[in-house]
Amino acid sequence: MHLLLVDGSGYIFRAFHALPQLNRKSDGLPVGCVQGFCNMLYKLTEDLKGEDEPTHMAVIFDYSSKTFRDDIYPQYKAQRPPAPEELVPQFPLTRAATRAFGIPSIEMEGWEADDIIATYACNARKAGGKVTIVSSDKDLMQLVEPDGSIRMLDTIPRPGQPPLRWIGVEEVFNKFGVGPDKVIDVQALCGDSVDNVPGVPGIGVKTAAELINQYGDLENLLAHVDEIKQNARREKLREHAELARISKRLVTLAQDVPVALDLGALARQPIAPSELFPFLKAMEFATITKRLAGLLDANPDDFAADPDIAAKPVAAVGFDNTARAEARAARQEATGRAGNATVLHAADMHARVKAIPFNPDAYEIIRDASALQRWLDLIVSNGHVATDTESTGLDNQTADLVGISFSVAPGTGAYLPLGHIEGNDDMFGGGRVEGQMDMREALDMVRPMFADRSILKIFHNAKYDLGLLARYDIAVNSIDDTLLLSYSLDGPQFNTMAELSDHWLGFAGIPIKDLLGSGKTQKTFAQVPLADAARYAAEDSDITIRLWQVLKPRLAAENMTALYETIERPLAPVLARMEGRGVSIDRQILSRLSGEFAQRAAAFEAEAYELAGQSFNLGSPKQLGEILFDKMGLDGGTKTKTGAWATGAGVLEELALKGVPLARTIVDWRQLTKLMGTYTDALPHYINQRTGRVHTTYSQHSVLTGRLSSNDPNLQNIPVRTEDGRKIRSAFVAAPGKILVSADYSQIELRVLAHIADIQALKDAFEEGLDIHAMTASEMFGVPVQGMPSDVRRRAKAINFGIIYGISAFGLANQLSIPRGEAGDYIKTYFERFPGIRDYMEEQKRRVKADGHVSTIFGRKINFPNANSHNPSERSFVERASINAPIQGSAADIIRRAMIRMEPALKKAGIEADMLLQVHDELIFEVPLGTENTAMPVIKTVMEGAAEPAVRLNVPIQVDAHAAHNWDEAH
DNA sequence: GCAAGGACGTA
DNA sequence: GTACGTCCTTGCA
Structure with a gap:
């Protein structure tokens, strides 16, 4: 008997660090380690022939839970960082690969893989068999037998070394300076920093081997510790004797694990093509499929990809298409059976993250350069960090930076306070709080970390932090954003970190109100006591990293990787820059208009009182309704759902046509006061003191269909339809020496409809x-x-x-x-x-009822939880919205793609055009005067080609561009 | 001080 | 008939 035992967990971890992790499945799932693992299994069956050919085989994995070692020494492996995010989904896939190759996959709760391996190895040896352990883990070296009955085989690919490297007594001796039987005694003394085996401080492998070679084993050494001549060494051994004994127990492998399968059950089985090829196809491993097809003399084309593992087809919005219908059925089946590896992984991550308790006492306040350096080192070695800026307000163009928090793993957190002032909020009370780093010194230290492309910065609403940090000359490269992850996956269902935390983590978090208060006495974050601020800020980063661990795996599981990585994530910095640029408005024009409108509105007001025969509040629909329909007794009155008289513009227009002059007067008055209240009077207050421009804030995560929204102020509803309205638009002007360019998609939604419904x-x-x-x-x-x-x-x-x-x-x-x-x-x-249009509509209605969502041509899902409501009007509403959403949403995706490509395209063309605004189907730029005619063709080309190559539209897209000194004329 | 409703600006 | 955000009034705390 020759038993081959593969250390599966060890392989994955080592392969992850040894191999370049480039390979991804078409759904974005990283699979490099699984591929390496399959290659190894293939190689083992190929290369181990003759006397080395195994008769029995098993792959052993760690079961992620406590083992007996945690009881001996709680710190054992405690400081080990969480597995890299890229690696985690590959654990279940490696187990699936093992099964696909017809090999038993073994793991046991409460035991490490090494213990199970030791047990099987000893059992096999006792039964007179030969054992090969496929691993390079030094902890397994204690099992190697001088008679060759137990050997190890290192298969991790290493450049310049043979693919298979045997480990026998000689290799063990080179590593530990002793034979295999003394390895545990050496390890007991030297410990292991990786696994947190303490050993005896100050004693390394060399010294340990020397001592063991001299005294035979640990107990004998401790019994004769008095004989040791070196004072320091002797005292260390005395002092830490118990630690050494504990260490020995930690490294000693159990050989009596109650394994479920006996040796006979590990006998090799022939590989079943019907098991193997569906797996390999689902993993998209073409090369190894070909090799094994030759080896097994089977035709892979006879087998379909395993739907539990395969990349699920992207939800397509088209219809009446057999292939797509089949793909949809396959997808539903795949997700319906809870077998898909990425789905399982996402669910597993959620359960695990949710179980980690919060501990505010674990958070640290970074008060000096050495503490900050320690955290930066931690972040660099971790490779990713959740981070959050604290500032004095909600507007990142005016707020001041107050501090920055970090978290490298759930339960960790630190707050770097930079701008806290004494609680007094009067003009003279604002002294700096002691115990904060100098802001400039601290920012100089963190700047390279933020810029480092190899370190992933995880934000919640990155756009805010990016815009704020940019004002402190901190550029941020490589981001993730939990808000956008949530939006990509669930739409605008969750809007704040508190909502996400409550929903996914079952944790409420500290309400900001508790720190700032509210109303007149509201403080800014700068005035919050440091201890409170630190707890709040660090908790925010702690929550963010947990949300990231929960949400990120869902991308692959739910096929949203492409949407997030090619649209949402890259758009955020683009929007941050647009917000930062702002747009110039002419105060004089607005002020003049305001006066004009006020005069005209006053005239209408007087006229209205005259016609009504009394004065009343023209702005009150309630009072107006009573005058029109109760006092004057006009008919045509309808009630709103709350029982009030409806007095909307439509109703008033009807009345005016029927000869009620008051109705017309009110309509005119409302228009003018609307323009004043919302635009001519309000906009000047938004001019930023520092920049002299108006900076809107875009919301990337608020709109059901994938559009942006704009607020504070809303620059997506600047008037255009009436002459008076356009006067307001003319107050949006180019800066001196610049000119505005407006480029808008012509009939984009009808074109999208023509494409989707194929009319x-x-x-x-x-x-x-x-x-x-x-x-x-x-x-x-x-x-x-x-x-x-x-x-x-x-x-x-x-x-x-x-x-x-x-x-x-x-x-x-x-x-x-x-x-x-x-x-x-x-x-x-x-x-x-146009019968095709009706087919399109029916298909969307069918889909929303069946799936609860419809999709855009780029795979964005638009959810309608009420699709099967028992309320008929609610249901009709969902039907109409589900018809509109793919059209509006696909158009929104197209312009998002255009915006992402715009800056690099302009830069490449050598054009200094600044993208300032987006209004759903229109982009507004500010370009140096005289360059507009070179800028416009580039802008048009990017916008018209924005769907490609992801989607090849079957209608032409047309963009019209105009240049002028103000927005009205450019439009 | 806040939320809801009505109205109205945009695509 | 879709998708938004803001202003104003009203009613309640």
Whole structure:
């Protein structure tokens, strides 16, 4: 009998550090170690022939839990960092690989792999067999037998060395200076810093071997410790005798593990192609598949990839496509059976992270350079760090940096306070709190870490921190963002760290209100006492790293790696820069407009009182409704859902047409006061003192469909439709010596619809550059495009928009002020003319009910938890939204991609254009005067090609660009 | 001081 | 009929 025992866990860890980790499966899952492992299994069966050919085989893994060693010495392996994130999903896959090769995969709760290996090795030897242990772990060297009955084999690939390296007595002696039978005595003395085996301080391998060679074993040495001449050594041994004994117990492998399988069960089985090839195909290991096909004389094409492991097909938005339907069925089956390795891993990580307790006492305050250096060293060796900036406000363009926190693993945390001042908030009380590093010194120290591309910085809402740090000349490379991870996976369901923490970790965290208070007495973070601040800040980073450990594995498990890594994550720094640039507005123009609007509004106000016969608050819909419908007794009044009179613009327009002049006056007054309140009066307050410009904040994670939103101020709803509104837009100006360029997608959503629903007539119209609304009208009403009445085109336009919004007869009737029946007829005609559109709509409705979500062409999922609501109006709403979401969302994905590529493209073209604003289908740039005509073609090219190569659209995309000194004229 | 509702600005 | 954010009033704490 020749028993081959593979140390599976040891292999994975060592291979991870020995091999370049480049290989990923098509879903983004790292698989380099699994590949190396499969190669090794293949090599072993190939190379171990003749007298070395094993008759029995098993792969042994560590079971991740406590072992008896934790009871002997709690610190054992305690300081070991968590397994690298890239490695973790490969653990279950390695076990699956073992099974695919027809080899027993063995692990046991409470035992390390080494103990199981020792047990089997001794059993086999006692039975007269020969044993080969595939491992390079020095802890297993104690098992090597001088008679060659137990040997070790190192298979970790190392450049310039043979692939298989035998370890016998001689190699053990070279390593420990003693024979295998004395290895544990040497280890007892010298310890092992990696596993935290203490040994005797000050005694290394050399000294240990010398002592053991002299005294035979540990106990004899301790019995004769008085004879040792070197004073220091003798005293150390005396003092730490017990530590040495504990160490010996830690390193001594158990040989009596109650293994479930006996030796007979480890007899080698022929590899079953039906087990092996589905696994290899799912892992996308082409080379090894080919090799083994030759070896086994089997055809891999006879087997399908194992759906439990295979990359799940990206959710496609198209429909009526057999291949896609099959892919969807396979995906549902794969996720329905809880077998997918990435799914299991994600669930496992969640359970494990959730179980780690929080301990505020473990957090540290970094008060000096040496402490900071210690943390930086820790971060560098860890390779990744969760970090968070604390500042004096919510606006990163005005707030001051107060401190920075770090966490390298769940339960760890440190706070670097930099700008805390004494609690007094009057003008003279702001003395610096003692015990903080000098800000400049500290920032100089952390700057290289933030810039280092090999260190991953994990933020929650990186855009905020990036924008703030940029003001302190700290550039950040290599980021992850738990907020964007959450958004990529779950949409805008969770908005804050507190919500995420509560949901995923079951931990509430310290509310910021507890530190700052609220209302008039609210403090800034700079005034929070250091101890409280540190606990809060370090906890934030601690939470962030836990959320990262929970959410990041879900990307691969749920097929969202591409969305996150190619769209969301790279967009965040782009947006941070746009926010930082701001846009220039002309105060004078706004101030002049404000005066003009105020005068005109006052006139309308007086007129309204006159017409109403009384004065009232024009801004109160309640009071207005009472005057119109109760006092004046007008009919046509409808109630809102709360029972109040509806007085919206639509209602008032109807009344005005019926000859109620007050209604018109109110509409006009509302328009002017809206423009004042929201724009001419409000915008100047947003001009930043430092930059003289207006800096909006984009939200990348708020919109269901994948659009951005803009707030404080919202620069995505600057008026454009009315003449007065456009006057406000003209106050957005280029800086001196610059000019604005506006580039907008033409009919992007209809083009996306034509692509997704594959509507030939629409595609042809776009291909030929026709007026799409006129074409629609012509098709529907049989009216030639030449000389078409504007009202006919207007109706078709409303229908086209209606389609995008998930049309209903009710809505269309409302929009066009026509009877519902007539609107229904229009829709019917439309569907008869474009039956593909109805198919598209039905498919989205079916999907949202079946899956709870629909998807964009780039795989973004849009969730609708209410899809099967028992409330009919709620259900209808979801149906319409599920029709709109893939269209709006795919268009949003396209412009996001354009924005990510824009800066490098402009730079490459040597153009100094600054991207300032995004308004859903429009990008606004500021470029040096005179360069606009070279900038515009580059901008257009990037925008028009933004879907490629991920998606090849079957309609042309058109972008129109204009340059002018203000936004109104550029648009 | 805060939340909800209504209204209205944008794509 | 889709997707947002802001302003104002109202009502309640």
